[in-house]
Amino acid sequence: MKKIEHIGIAVNNLEEAAKTYELLMNEAPYKTEHVESEGVATMFFKSGESKIELLAATNDDSPIAKFIDKKGEGIHHIAFAVSDIETEIKTLEDKGFQLLNKTAKKGADNKMIAFLHPKSNHGVLVELCQEIE
Secondary structure (H helix, E strand, O other): OOEEEEEEEEOOOHHHHHHHHHHHHOOOOOEEEEEHHHOEEEEEEEEOOEEEEEEEEOOOOOHHHHHHHHHOOEEEEEEEEOOOHHHHHHHHHHOOOOEOOOOOEEOOOOEEEEEEOHHHHOOOOEEEEEEOO
C-alpha cells in the first residue's frame, strides 16, 4: 500500500453535499463522474495528496443506497493506492482477508478497484485502487 488515496463519503444528495464540502475545503470539486455498473454518482475534492470522494446512489439497488438506508450518511470507505492491484488482492487473500472482489474492476477517477469486506477490517470497508495507465 502506497498511501491513503481517498476517503469515500456516502451522501443523500450530491449537489447539497458539494456545497458543504466546497465551503469546508475552500475549493470546487475537480471531477464529477457516474459509474453505472455501481449505480453511483461521484464527486472528488483534493486535499493535499489525498482526496475526498462524495458518493450518491443513482438507483435504489446500488451499494450506496443500501449503505445509507442501513447506516445513514457518512464515511463509506477508505481507499489505498497500490502499485499492482491483482498482486495485492492475492496477497491479502493469502493473509486471510475476506474479499468482496477477487479481481479488480473499473471504478471512478481512472482507477481499477477492489474491496475488502468490513468484517476483515474491524468494520471498515477498504478499497484498493490502482491508476489505469
